[in-house]
Amino acid sequence: MGRLRDRMVLLPGLVYDRHAYGKGPGRDPELLVRGVEPPSDLEKKGMQLFDDVEEEIFHHKMTSVVEEAREVYQALSISEGIITGDMNASIFTSEGDPAVVATGIYFHTLLNYAQAKYILKYYRPDPTVGLRDGDIFFFNDPTCGGVHTFDMFVTAPIFYEDLLVGWAEVGGHQGECGSISPGGFSPTATTRWEEGLHVHALRIGEHWQLRRDIFDFFLNSVRNPFVFAADLKARVATCKRIRDRVMRECQRRGPVAVMGGLRRILDTSAKLARKRLSLVPDGIYRAILFNDGVGTDEGLVRVPTTVIKEEDHMTVLVQGVSPENFKGPQHSTWHLVKASTGVYLFTYFFRGLAPNIGLLEPVEFLVEGPSIANCTEEVAHGEGTTIAAMVVQNLHVIGSKMLFSSPENLGVCAPFSRNVFINVYAGTNIYGYRTANFTGPQNGGGQGARFDMDGEHGCGFFWASVTDIGEVEESDTRLPLVTLARTTDKDFHGFGKYRGGTPCMEVSMAPPAGCLVTTRGASDRLSHNPGLFGGYAGPPNPRFIIQDTNLVELMQNSDPRLVFRQYELAKDHVIAGRYRFESSSQPTEPFQHGDVFVYSVGGGGGYGDVLERDPEAVMEDVRTNVLSIEMARDLYGVVFDPATLSVDTEATVTRRQAMRVERLQKGKPFAEFMEEWSQSQPSPEILKYYGDWPEPRVKGYRKPFWGLYDDPTPRRE
């Protein structure tokens, strides 16, 4: 570690480099923080059998195997999450590290490895359990290495004769898990005991056969046994497919070569990551985000992120975080924060390198705990992704700044949309099946603007590179709702020289039989979609429901005033009813035929100054209905004919110049701003979950959070 990192001061009494909880039955956090295991003697021997070309070919083969597995898993599953891409399929090294992954969701790539390690360490030598070819293990407990209880996985050892050469693992977001709310997400949960099944690493089958008694236990523990059973079978079938393919490669290359090849892939990734890091300027980089609620209640909490980059190493420090609370499920874990950063790092920072855990070898993660980012085990974890994603968004802003003056600057862009919002619909679908799950528009987030172009509209899920919002004609037969629209929306993205993309906005109504809806979300008032270099943030998105409506009648009359877009619904109130704009963390509630639900995951952040945006691009946004006339005129400073949308170029230049002058008049020196700003403080009601103000973990410390680095002996009272 270098001189910059030496300036870092960690607070006494808090943990940073490990979990805020300790060992327990089926759980050993030490296995989670260990990183990639050193190669075994056999792996070392196998690694010698490869040169660069053969490694490339072997890597391609293993990638083909997991890509195939991903297709099979998605094809055989029923859950909306799996079908639309919230899943992954992996091959692990014999020591339990994920070497080759098809995803899906990037954080799954970096999670759920400790279970295999746990089995190796504790169960394999134990005569009451052991480990044999054909064993099937199931797990979903977040404290053992996962995300939340509704992400369910199966892993199976791959034995070649008696030699353990690796592991096959398959899983994803299944939904319903027996928690207090149907469908998985339970925004009112305050402890883990309200979040349904918690299975650490349980052998549920042998010789590739599921045990009937355990199978029945699972089916009896959830509300939709039919979906649970189908998806579990899909996971087992997919694991077996991976195992068969790896076995064949063992026959071709020899098992030792396969073991060595898998391990070598990780080493190569680590080398390439170090090389990439060495191209980026050294420095200390910072970003911060705030959340406006904790699940069951509103209130301010804080998640800052600092990156210390020196030579070929990087430290990600998440410090000065609000303390944990028992008021909701928005609590992350050390391993979830680490894994979540893969979403940014793999796609943008390490762009072009094969995604696996090896890329994180040169990155150190320090996550302050106990806190909402690194919590203890008893608290509810179900929406820990909300907090982890804030770290990711911070890292995205930081990473773009780091890459800006590096040769890898094609990755510079504003963050992808992450104003999380999910409606879980429960009830009976049109074919009479009981079901509880979400629809696809969470996979249609707005992309952040790039340094050289706009973000795409509705372009995937925050956590994954390629996901699918599906098609309404299909999803309306699976879930109890009538989808009225999937559209872009007006003024619902980050403005800038290049604008962010708008999300896919879904408007739906409860069917004749009604339905139950549970909503989970965050960023109702404060956006988690920051802009970059002067670009605006994507807007926050609270829950929007219209209840007790006359919509059915309006539809029967084909009322031409009906426009199923958030902008017009909220502005024009054509539909009569009770308009509810509220927190997106809401418990399960019944709704009647004609009640309207509006949701999206928000638009991507903008890049650069709005006054530098090409006026013709502004007009194109108006023409395509994603920007209002008012914003084009007042924010972008474009002078144009509203009827023809033709730009008055000269008048636009003049108007923009005047706007710049106005800005300068409003501006003030930084020190002056800080003097005023430091005197401000939110009300105690808003700060009740925040910790001490302004520095949550250091009472009376009045400097901004980065002051920790200026003060070698911070106090903690």
Add this chain to the structure above:
Amino acid sequence: MQYRIGIDVGGTFTDVVVQGPEGLVRAKADSTPYNLTVGVQRAATLAADALGMTYDGLVRQAETVVYSTTVGTNALIERKGPRLGLITTTGFEDTLWLGRGRNWADGLSPEQRRDRGRARRPSPLIPRELIVGLHERLDPAGNILMPLREEEVVDKVRYLVDQGVRGFVVVLLYSYVNPVHEHMVADVIRKEYPETYLGHMPVYLSSQVAPQMGEYRRTVTTILDAYLRELTENHLLDLSDHLRELNYQGPVLLAKCTGGVSSPSRTRPIELYGSGPVASIVSASELSRWLGAPNLLVTDMGGTSFDVGIVVEGTPLQYDYDPLIERWRVQLPVVPHWSIGAGGGSIAQVVDGRPKVGPQSAGANPGPACYRRGGTAPTVTDADLVLGYLNPEFFLGGRLPLDPTSAEAAIANHVAKPLGLTVEEAAWAVKSLVDGTMGQEIYRITALNSGYDPREFTLLCLGGAGPVHVTGYSGYADVRQAVVLPIGSVGGAFGTLALDVLQTYEKTVHQVIFRPDFERIEGDAMTNLNAQIEELVQLARRDLEEERFVAGEMAMSLDILLRFGQQRHFLPITAGSLGFREEGELQKVASEFVRLYAATYGEESTFVDAGIEVIGLRLHARKVLPKPVITVSPSRDRSRSLPPRRAYWGPGVGWISTPVWYGPALEAETVVQGPALVEYPDTVVVVSPGWQLSVTENGAGWLQHLGRR
């Protein structure tokens, strides 16, 4: 009237195969994108020369012309189609634009799909301002929730006309269940713009073009059909007029990606897309009998891509689910084929200190460095030349001299130096990488789609670059034997002559056969399904009568698309008859589904307790046509044995003087042991160490690996 002419217009070459009393003749000419008919004429003239005839005479004496064309490819890439308006259900105007959130990645390589930061959607075929929504809505059962008002249709249509549209695409939600509103829209447009007057504009209804569930795919399918229609029609009329002027009396049949041919009046424009590779695969099913090899992996390695198809037990693999046309996800029963960015023109480079090959290609222009057409990037062809596999003076029969110095320089500068290797080691690395990639992609494709063991397959090697690499990629594909054919370089054109007349009709239905946990067949399942099947049969009969086929000439068969309850994935099961007379027949289809599912995904994956549902029907009407026959006799235009050449066979063997044979002069039962090079006018068969080539009477060259794998 004794000749059958098969034509395959590709991006680079136009291939022609003529089957006549003299046997099979093949020819190849450059494609002419400015007027495809010119390239056809040139290639056919070469074929006629080989038969000692004139082009006119050949056409006059032809009984059939079968045509596979890429006419739509450029129109799509260059967005040269007509200005269309899209009329859809209000709330779904952005469906095309949003593209299921995933369409930015459709049609891209895995590496490109990971690069979300640089994602760019294909520009839509219909701009947003030409998309309008109607206040109308049905539910999934086809019941009307929001009735359509005629006056709104008139307003929206007039708006689109004012914007200058030249045709209307109509895609309303659930029109595949109940097309009543789409028909209303069509009626209004026809009333406003009657067919008898100038200004008449075509209307394309999704319920007619693609009556299947899935509003995005149905929209894209209907738009593509409309977008390509005018251009395709014009081209086919030009070709047809040209042939008629030469006194051609027979039919012009069009090869389709659905695996058959049909007359232009029964062919949809999008069915022409990818018809060449599909023709190769379908003809391979015929060849499988001729070769005595029922399971074939059909590979075609050209300049820019490597196409793969599968024949199982003499039949092409079942139709693809959600196939892609360019970067668009469509609903079309395409014979599955996969295209990988690996070919002779694939560019080698070093990225982050690691060697990579493809998917970028130098194409034919500028082409590999050794072409000396301005290309400096090293390609697979350059590596093949450096390794001594290609004869610089006999490439394409001597028509294109190659420059070894340029190839060496390109490999040295861009691969060898950055990796610290010698030039031959670098070239070997390029060959190994491309062989590994292609071979393992074959493995993935075989396994992914069928669960079959590639070791049970023979690899059929087509394409100009295929024989150079086949012994390389076969190993990675886990295949034990491969076969090269005299017609290998014109596989698509040959394939067109092997196609039958085929019409396929599809329909989404939803019918539960077994409910979860219930063992009895649903009471109304048989009656409902029979009614739906009858609708398709009537549709097919109407078409056949209009085509003047005699009853009995066409055979119909029915696929039932089944899934376990609520699953998205389905498997097609061929029914024994066009309807069910007793429950036992329905039970049999369901049992076959469970058996096939278990065979494909494993016994542990089946879940009968979930119930079994029918989600679609697919009816095929087929008329069998004569098949081409390959006949060859040894050529005497060059000597059998040619001077040996130095070739590099990897670090274990190094450079050795390698025997060279002239392929067309090899008699039946000749066996060539590797390492050896067997030259043909249009390719070289590289027989690697450990392999042997055996020539059979029918001219096929069988490559077998002698060692254990």
